[in-house]
Amino acid sequence: MTHDERSRPPVHALLADGTTACIRAAGPDDRAQVQGFFEGMSSENLRLRFFVASNRSAAQAAERSCVPPRPGHRALLAEAKGHVIGLAEYERTDGTDTAEISLAVAEGLHHRGIGTLLLEHLVSAARTEGISAFTADALAENHEVLKVFADLGLLAARHFEGPEVRCTIQLQEEEETYLTAVEARGRVADVASLEPLLRPASIAVVGAGRRAGSVGRAVLRNLRTGGFTRQLFAVNPHVSSLMSVPAYPSVAALPQVPDLAVLAVPAPALPATAEECGKAGVRALVVVTAGLDAAQAAAVLATCRLYGMRLVGPNCLGISNTEKELSLDATFAARHPRRGTAGVAVQSGGVGIALLDGVSRLGLGVSSFVSLGDKYDVSGNDLLQWWESDGVTDLALLHLESFGNPRAFSRTARRVTRRMPILTVDAGRTRAGRRAAASHTAAAATRTMTRQALFHQAGITATRTIGELLETAALLHSQPPPAGNRVAVVTNAGGAGVLAADACTEAGLALPLLPIRLIDDLLATLPEGSAATNPVDATAAVTETQLKNAVDRLMAHDGIDAVLVVLVPTAVAAATGDDLVRALTHSPGHPSRTIAAVLLDQALPVRLLAVTDGGSIPCYGDPQPAARALAHGVRRSQWLARPPGSIPDIPGVETSRAHDVAETWLAGHPDGGWLDPCTCAQLLACYGIPQLPWAWAETEDDAVLAAERLRGPDGRVVLKAHWPGLVHKSEQRAIHLDLQGDSQVRSAFRDFEVRFAGLLSGVVVQPLAERGTELFAGVVQDGVFGPLVLFGLGGTATDLLADHAARLAPLTDLDVHDLITAPRCAPLLFGHGGSGPVDLEELEQLLHRLSRMACDLPQLSEADFNPVLAWPGGVSALDVRIRLLPRTANDPHLRRLR
Numbered sequence: 037m038t039h040d041e042r043s044r045p046p047v048h049a050l051l052a053d054g055t056t057a058c059i060r061a062a063g064p065d066d067r068a069q070v071q072g073f074f075e076g077m078s079s080e081n082l083r084l085r086f087f088v089a090s091n092r093s094a095a096q097a098a099e100r101s102c103v104p105p106r107p108g109h110r111a112l113l114a115e116a117k118g119h120v121i122g123l124a125e126y127e128r129t130d131g132t133d134t135a136e137i138s139l140a141v142a143e144g145l146h147h148r149g150i151g152t153l154l155l156e157h158l159v160s161a162a163r164t165e166g167i168s169a170f171t172a173d174a175l176a177e178n179h180e181v182l183k184v185f186a187d188l189g190l191l192a193a194r195h196f197e198g199p200e201v202r203c204t205i206q207l208q209e210e211e212e213t214y215l216t217a218v219e220a221r222g223r224v225a226d227v228a229s230l231e232p233l234l235r236p237a238s239i240a241v242v243g244a245g246r247r248a249g250s251v252g253r254a255v256l257r258n259l260r261t262g263g264f265t266r267q268l269f270a271v272n273p274h275v276s277s278l279m280s281v282p283a284y285p286s287v288a289a290l291p292q293v294p295d296l297a298v299l300a301v302p303a304p305a306l307p308a309t310a311e312e313c314g315k316a317g318v319r320a321l322v323v324v325t326a327g328l329d330a331a332q333a334a335a336v337l338a339t340c341r342l343y344g345m346r347l348v349g350p351n352c353l354g355i356s357n358t359e360k361e362l363s364l365d366a367t368f369a370a371r372h373p374r375r376g377t378a379g380v381a382v383q384s385g386g387v388g389i390a391l392l393d394g395v396s397r398l399g400l401g402v403s404s405f406v407s408l409g410d411k412y413d414v415s416g417n418d419l420l421q422w423w424e425s426d427g428v429t430d431l432a433l434l435h436l437e438s439f440g441n442p443r444a445f446s447r448t449a450r451r452v453t454r455r456m457p458i459l460t461v462d463a464g465r466t467r468a469g470r471r472a473a474a475s476h477t478a479a480a481a482t483r484t485m486t487r488q489a490l491f492h493q494a495g496i497t498a499t500r501t502i503g504e505l506l507e508t509a510a511l512l513h514s515q516p517p518p519a520g521n522r523v524a525v526v527t528n529a530g531g532a533g534v535l536a537a538d539a540c541t542e543a544g545l546a547l548p549l550l551p552i553r554l555i556d557d558l559l560a561t562l563p564e565g566s567a568a569t570n571p572v573d574a575t576a577a578v579t580e581t582q583l584k585n586a587v588d589r590l591m592a593h594d595g596i597d598a599v600l601v602v603l604v605p606t607a608v609a610a611a612t613g614d615d616l617v618r619a620l621t622h623s624p625g626h627p628s629r630t631i632a633a634v635l636l637d638q639a640l641p642v643r644l645l646a647v648t649d650g651g652s653i654p655c656y657g658d659p660q661p662a663a664r665a666l667a668h669g670v671r672r673s674q675w676l677a678r679p680p681g682s683i684p685d686i687p688g689v690e691t692s693r694a695h696d697v698a699e700t701w702l703a704g705h706p707d708g709g710w711l712d713p714c715t716c717a718q719l720l721a722c723y724g725i726p727q728l729p730w731a732w733a734e735t736e737d738d739a740v741l742a743a744e745r746l747r748g749p750d751g752r753v754v755l756k757a758h759w760p761g762l763v764h765k766s767e768q769r770a771i772h773l774d775l776q777g778d779s780q781v782r783s784a785f786r787d788f789e790v791r792f793a794g795l796l797s798g799v800v801v802q803p804l805a806e807r808g809t810e811l812f813a814g815v816v817q818d819g820v821f822g823p824l825v826l827f828g829l830g831g832t833a834t835d836l837l838a839d840h841a842a843r844l845a846p847l848t849d850l851d852v853h854d855l856i857t858a859p860r861c862a863p864l865l866f867g868h869g870g871s872g873p874v875d876l877e878e879l880e881q882l883l884h885r886l887s888r889m890a891c892d893l894p895q896l897s898e899a900d901f902n903p904v905l906a907w908p909g910g911v912s913a914l915d916v917r918i919r920l921l922p923r924t925a926n927d928p929h930l931r932r933l934r
Contacts, residue, residue, distance in 0.1 A: 047157075047932040048341045052149030052221070054228030056344035056933070057121065059157050062102050062111035066120075070113070071098035073120040077143050084178045085140050087200075097140075101125050108135070110161045114150050117342065121145050124154035126162055126170065134169040135162060137205075139181060149221065151184050153931060156218060159190070159207055160927040166692065170205040189217025215929055219447060222931050226421045232319030233346050233414070234357050234404055234422065236295035238267035239366065240287060240318075242309055243300035243325075244278055251324055252300030254368035255354055256281060262365035262372050269294060286312065293317040298354065298366050303327045306350070307335035314343030322366060323349035323409070337412050341933070352409025353385035356392075358402055359428065367407070376401015378509065379423040381416050382435040383408045387461070387502065391433060394506040399644050399652075400513055403428040411438065413934055417445045420452045431513050433505065434460040434496075442490055442821045443928035446844070449494035450680070457512040457672060459505050462487060462498045486821050489842045493851065495675040497668050507642045507661040508668045510654040511632060514644055517669035517676075518597040518630045521545045524590045525571035527602040528578050528609075528616065532636060532659075533571030536602045539663035545670070547571065554593055561585045576606040584619035591629045598630035598666055602659060605637050617655075621647045630669060634662050681848030686724075686884055691892050694722035698895045698920055708897065708921035713758060713800050716916045719893075723885040726878070726912045728805055728905075734798040736785045742801040743781045751776055752804035756915070757788045759795040763900070763917055774804060805914055808907030809864050809874055813883060815845070815890040815899045822928060823890035827883060829861040830903035847887040852880050865906065874906035882911050897921040 046060035062070065074094030077085070086093040101111040101123060108128030114121050121142040126135035137158065141150045162170070174181050176199055185192050190213075191206040239259065244252035259268055260279055270278045273285035284290050287297065287309075297313045299306060299321055306325050313321060321340065328336070328350055340347045348355055354367030358375040365372050369389050374396035382388040388407045395402055403426065406419055416436050423429035432452065439445055449458055462484070491498040497512070499505040511517075523545045527533035537547055547570045550558075558568035563577040572590070574583060583601075590599045603616050620633055631653055633645065638657040645653045656662040697718045701711060711719070713732060720727050731742035743753045757770035765771045770792070772784035781801075788796055812830030817823050825847060828840035841858035843851040856865060856879060867873040882904065890896055900917040 047930075049153055049157075049931045049933060050222070050225035050229050051153060052147075052225055052228065054225060054231060055116065055148070056229075056341065057150060057153065058113075058115040058341070059154065059932070060113055060115070061105065062113045062123070062125070064102050064104060066113065067098045067102040069120050070102055070123060071095055073123065073142060074098065074140070077140075081143060084175055084181075085138075087175060097138075108165065110158060110165075112154055112157055112161075114154055116344070122150040122154050124151070124158050126158055126167070128165070128167060129171075133167055134171055134204075135167045137170045137172045139172075139184070146180060149225065151181070152188065152221065155184065155188060156931060159188075160930045163207055163927075164925055168206065168208050170203075170207065172203045172205075174201055174203060175199055176201045187217070189214035215447070218929060218931060219451075223421050223425070225931075226418055227425050229346050230320075230414070230418060230422050232295035233322075233348065234355065234364075234406075235359075235362060236266065236320070236364070238269070238292060238294040239264065239296045239298065239364075240269040240271055240290060240294040241281075241298045241300065241366075242271040242287060242313075244270045244272055244281075244283075246272075246275065246278070250300070251368050252298075253278070255298050255300060255324065255366055258354075258365040258367055258369070258372065263363040264365070265361060265363055267292065267294070287316045287318070288312060290316070296320045296322065296366075298322045298324065300324050303329070303332055307332055307339065310336045310339045310345075314339050314345055318343075318345060320346045321348070322352065322355055323347065324352055324354060324368065325349070326351035326409075328410075333410075333412065340413060347413035348406060349409040350412065351385075353382075353388045353407035355407065356402060356405040358404070367405070371396070373405055374399075374401040377403050377429055378431045378433055378513070379403050379419060379426075379429040380405045380433045381408060381419040382406075383411060383437045384435060385409070387435045390502050391435070391506075394502065395433070395509070397640075398506065398510055398513075398642065400431065400509065408436075411440070411934075415440050415445075415934065417441065417448050420445075420448050420458070424452045424455060430456050431509060432456055432458040433509060434458065435502075436460065439490075439820060440934045441928060443844070446490055446494040447929075449496055453495040454676065457497060457509075457517075458495070459497045459499060459509055459512070460491065461502055461505050462491070462500060485826075485840075485842045486818055486824050486844070489824060489844050490821060492854075493844060495672070497672055499668070503641055504661065504664060507654075507656065508665045510642045510644055511630070511665040511669055512672065514652040514654055515630045515632070515669070516628065517673040518666060519673050520597040521667070521670045522548050522595060522597045523666060524550070524593075524596045524599050525602060526574060526583070526586060526590065526599060527571055527604075528574050528576055528583070528606065529602075529604045530567075530571075530573045530575075532602045532604055532634075533573055536600055536634065536659040536663070537571050539659035540600070540666070543663040543667040545663060545667055548595060550593075551595065554589065554595075557589055558586055561589065571602075576608045578616070579612065580614040580616055580619045583616055584622070587620065587631070591631065596629070597670075598632070600632050600634065600659070600662055600666065602634040602636070604635075617645065620653055621645050630666065632656065632662050632666060634659050678850060681850035683846050683848055684884060686881075686888055688724040689885070689888060689892075690722040694719055694889065694892060697722065698893055702895060702920055702922050705920075706922060708895075709919065710761060710763065711918045711920060712760070712797075713916075716918050719889065719918060720913070720916060723889045725882060725885050725889075726910065727916065728802050728912045728914050730800050730802045732798055733785075733801055736782050739785045739799055739801055740778045740781050743775070743778070746801055746803045748803040748806075750804065753781065754802045754804055755781065755784045755788070756800040756802070757792055757796055758800060759792065759797045762795075765915070802914070805905050805912070806907060808905040809861075810903035811861075811879075811906055812840070813886055813901040813904050813913075815886055815896065817890065817894070817897050817923075823887070823896075825855065825883065825887050825890065827855040828859040830901075845887040845890050847884060849880075852883045855883060856880070872908045874908060875910050878911040879906055882913070893920075894923045894925045895920045897923075 071094050111125035124139045126137045128135045191209040193204045195202040241256045244256040270281045270283040272283045275283045297318045356373050357364040373392050378395045378400045525536045555568045562574050567573040633655040645655045733739035733742050753775050755772045810831040814826045823845040826842045839859045841855050898919040901913045
């Protein structure tokens with residue numbers, strides 16, 4: 037661990053009761069405060085902590101803990117409002133990879149998760165130092181600390197010796213169990229912290245004015261007219277009431293401390309107003325004010341952290357919670373949201389208004405709505421956890437322009453989406469574009485591709501527009517998602533059926549041929565002249581009863597996953613009084629099949645048709661959105677049907693050696709850069725990534741000797757020029773192929789010397805590779821999302837054809853399968869053209885090892901393996917480029933607020 041890593045800035049995190057603690061390193065200046073912390077403990081707690089209740093124990097403990105940073109020692113403080121409430125530390129045992137730990141929590145503050153939170157941060161710090169186990173001595177009667185160790189989620193063992201017990205906690209074992217335990221604790225804390233925000237017992241609107249057009253007044257009006265059932269106050273020094281709501285001159289003057297304050301004051305006044313709320317004991321803020329400068333923004337966030345207030349905004353529309361016992365509408369939207377079961381979180385207020393109107397029009401309604409605005413604190417991840425536990429929400433709708441901690445968001449979404457559909461609008465696709473980057477990997481890894489990888493792996497349904505999101509929400513809310521992609525189309529107009537068939541095919545759905553027995557059954561039911569293939573053309577003469585019978589038969593057929601009914605109004609139905617829509621809405625429920633309707637005379641893009649059994653059917657105005665929604669449903673079913681996937685153990689990995697290689701190189705190149713071939717080879721060897729044999733040569737004679745040693749059966753070799761910063765050898769014509777004999781090798785070397793005079797530092801000599809499929813594998817370290825692994829077609833045309841797939845690391849076995857099968861070139865890997873399949877097992881191993889390298893080394897900025905040659909007998913990286921930058925590890929699963 038470097039000095040910088042030992043001196044990381046303070047972070048804030050949530051405790052089990054939803055309050056906030058600051059976690060920071062202890063230093064010499066903290067000695068008096070830490071001594072006072074221990075002296076404030078009861079004699080019994082001192083005895084349990086130090087085994088004796090001595091007055092000297094506090095001073096000795098403070099002196100030991102509050103020291104300058106040094107290797108092998110770490111002391112962390114937990115603070116609340118500037119007071120120490122907990123201390124945890126470790127001291128490495130000389131010559132071992134274990135460390136002795138100690139833990140203390142302030143008197144009267146037990147059972148709030150302080151000790152556990154400190155231990156989680158201690159575990160993260162110890163792992164960066166290569167510590168593999170914690171040890172601790174405790175009195176056997178100290179049940180509380182023993183329970184903290186046991187419940188941590190790591191493998192813990194106890195050894196009793198008389199009245200004492202020796203605990204050993206393995207830090208490198210049970211990783212998934214530990215992450216699950218950390219998530220569970222985080223979920224409890226997160227939900228508790230949101231209670232004052234989304235279920236407040238009282239609200240104060242600060243900045244509500246007398247002017248009709250003011251934002252604060254609009255929020256107050258919505259709270260009052262929306263029927264908020266609990267205490268409501270206004271803060272305005274110029275009036276005693278506003279719209280029949282009592283007003284007070286300041287937050288401090290309120291008759292009771294509100295749980296939630298909605299701030300609609302000018303930006304310059306915002307920091308002082310937030311400070312006033314914090315000092316009064318307000319638990320949460322919604323800031324609708326916009327236009328904060330950097331200093332104002334930092335001051336507001338610092339105040340929220342100091343006083344433990346959760347913050348929505350600034351620059352937001354507000355929040356709503358439609359629970360009947362609450363009826364909270366703290367927004368300045370024009371209409372109150374309809375009560376329902378869709379949770380909605382957006383960053384854009386305009387998008388929020390559109391979604392609120394859309395779900396209300398559909399009849400889905402809203403359970404809770406949060407306009408995140410500039411998202412200083414409360415995020416989409418917080419809302420997913422709230423909806424998971426609120427007992428109301430069954431559908432999550434998101435519009436997120438940015439992600440604070442995508443890896444934590446992904447783990448939460450993977451869990452939540454198994455309970456309810458999560459839909460999002462994939463915003464910002466065109467702005468991401470193709471980055472101007474040096475390597476093939478960085479050029480391919482657009483932000484769009486990164487987001488799509490996140491959505492796919494997390495099981496999130498990503499749509500392109502708000503309209504598409506609402507169309508898909510209508511289907512997933514009202515129908516079971518189709519188990520497969522087999523769709524039967526039924527229509528009363530042949531042309532409409534053709535349009536629907538085209539839409540389904542373009543969306544990736546299939547219209548299977550119906551079996552003869554089912555065709556005969558349908559023809560016996562339908563009018564003369566009907567066609568019962570697929571689409572089923574029931575003709576304009578079909579009656580309500582005939583259509584109902586046909587749909588029922590199709591819904592009962594095991595070879596069909598969904599039925600799409602496409603209807604046009606006809607004079608025949610009008611004359612006979614048949615209501616063809618009623619054939620759908622009066623049918624008995626089909627819980628195991630999906631049904632959707634298209635009414636081509638419908639003005640609305642989508643609506644829900646009420647069914648007599650209490651359910652509903654999505655009805656679209658055009659086949660295209662219906663087909664898109666069905667396709668989204670199919671993908672959701674496929675995701676739910678897959679096992680979660682697992683990250684395999686990879687033999688032969690030398691993580692410590694890889695860190696040494698990276699740190700040694702960066703010590704000589706403090707600004708980072710592209711590695712030389714020798715250092716690249718060292719890193720690849722640490723992870724067992726196969727590379728074609730090669731040799732480094734700096735002179736013509738050295739190149740000839742290397743060629744003699746490395747020539748393959750055909751006697752041919754390859755020379756590749758190298759100099760610092762060279763990335764695309766083909767574009768620079770810095771490679772010579774098919775070299776035979778010493779004369780050709782010498783000639784190639786001399787050519788490099790002439791053309792690259794002043795640049796050339798040496799050449800790489802390799803045997804000419806055997807025939808195979810040229811692939812591309814790479815990784816780019818995204819500053820927000822973490823490492824992104826890319827795979828696809830390689831060679832000189834990799835950028836031109838852009839046949840790549842991407843997944844965020846760490847890769848599970850299913851992620852690797854997806855990477856290999858997703859590119860258009862995938863059939864080549866499975867023997868297309870009669871050449872036989874490549875070594876798929878070795879290809880999977882290469883991707884797993886690349887993923888592991890990217891996760892182990894935060895310094896790895898980019899890695900470019902192009903080409904990777906795959907053939908039936910193996911896989912080998914022919915050319916490798918790796919770029920390192922001076923970065924420190926950032927534990928994405930460590931509990932902390934933004």
